[in-house]
Amino acid sequence: MPVMELSPRIHPLGNVCMADDRNQNAYAASRIVQHYAQLGMLQPAEKTVLDRLHDRLPGMKMLDIGVGGGRTTKHFAAIVADYIGIDYSAAMIAACQKRFADSAQTALFEVCDARDLSRFQDDSFDFILFSFNGIDYVSHVDRLKVFAEINRVGKPGGYFCFSSHNLQGFEQAFAVRKQLSINPFKMYVNLVMVALLRSFNRSITSKQLAAAAHIVVKDESHHFRLRTYYVRPQEQLNQLKANFGTVEVYGWQSGLNITGERELIANVDLWLYYLCVIA
Numbered sequence: 429m430p431v432m433e434l435s436p437r438i439h440p441l442g443n444v445c446m447a448d449d450r451n452q453n454a455y456a457a458s459r460i461v462q463h464y465a466q467l468g469m470l471q472p473a474e475k476t477v478l479d480r481l482h483d484r485l486p487g488m489k490m491l492d493i494g495v496g497g498g499r500t501t502k503h504f505a506a507i508v509a510d511y512i513g514i515d516y517s518a519a520m521i522a523a524c525q526k527r528f529a530d531s532a533q534t535a536l537f538e539v540c541d542a543r544d545l546s547r548f549q550d551d552s553f554d555f556i557l558f559s560f561n562g563i564d565y566v567s568h569v570d571r572l573k574v575f576a577e578i579n580r581v582g583k584p585g586g587y588f589c590f591s592s593h594n595l596q597g598f599e600q601a602f603a604v605r606k607q608l609s610i611n612p613f614k615m616y617v618n619l620v621m622v623a624l625l626r627s628f629n630r631s632i633t634s635k636q637l638a639a640a641a642h643i644v645v646k647d648e649s650h651h652f653r654l655r656t657y658y659v660r661p662q663e664q665l666n667q668l669k670a671n672f673g674t675v676e677v678y679g680w681q682s683g684l685n686i687t688g689e690r691e692l693i694a695n696v697d698l699w700l701y702y703l704c705v706i707a
């Protein structure tokens with residue numbers, strides 16, 4: 429299946445770099461930092477993973493990548509043996525330091541880009557989390573580099589959990605005929621959203637989406653400011669093969685394990701969680 433990183437009128441690699449910088453700038457913006465600093469609840473799939481690893485977490489050294497405003501810190505730092513939260517946005521890290529300054533939880537926060545984890549030695553962590561689609565804001569090439577780095581700093585047999593946007597969900601959101609509903613208000617809202625998606629992604633056609641294994645688009649998060657990577661779940665599993673063993677997939681909203689290939693190919697959740705055993 430062909431892969432696409434759409435980059436209208438600009439050399440693909442040039443555009444990828446610029447898109448990365450724009451995403452990083454967006455995550456430094458005070459309104460966006462404030463948004464993440466007030467989030468507190470785990471998503472259902474994260475709750476499933478926490479329950480699944482619960483007995484082992486007290487012995488684990490955890491790296492929380494793209495920690496944002498510390499939403500996940502609240503739930504993990506007090507349970508694990510050792511906790512470090514990193515983010516490439518200095519403003520996010522400052523927000524975490526402020527949020528947990530008086531907390532009994534011992535959490536360390538550092539400014540660090542997931543694409544360069546060289547400050548951490550090989551086999552340092554038992555559990556690595558990159559939650560809420562943080563990995564979707566780097567280019568395809570950098571994404572593969574991040575997976576390799578996570579394999580290096582993670583202990584063999586340890587766990588890596590992350591979520592990523594589902595291209596099948598985007599395809600559904602982009603298709604006008606999928607927005608028809610007997611509820612006129614719902615249909616109106618859906619159609620407005622399709623119109624916005626299409627106007628912010630003018631160079632993309634439904635045919636291109638259907639042919640792509642992964643693609644970079646602008647979606648509605650933070651008012652279409654971010655360039656976001658969407659991937660088909662099957663392609664995601666392929667990308668993980670080089671660095672991880674068993675991989676379990678969870679619906680972000682249902683928190684349920686998606687086991688069958690057919691179920692995965694038909695899934696239209698906007699994002700999915702992957703729990704991977706580090707090879």
Ligand SMILES: C[S@@+](CC[C@H](N)C(=O)[O-])C[C@H]1O[C@@H](n2cnc3c(N)ncnc32)[C@H](O)[C@@H]1O
Binds near residue numbers: 540
């Ligand atoms: C969607 S937010 C999620 C924040 C937080 N994990 C949460 O769940 O609330 C994505 C976060 O990943 C961070 N991020 C994106 N790319 C990164 C990278 N290459 N290295 C480190 N952090 C990154 C962003 O700065 C942002 O804080």
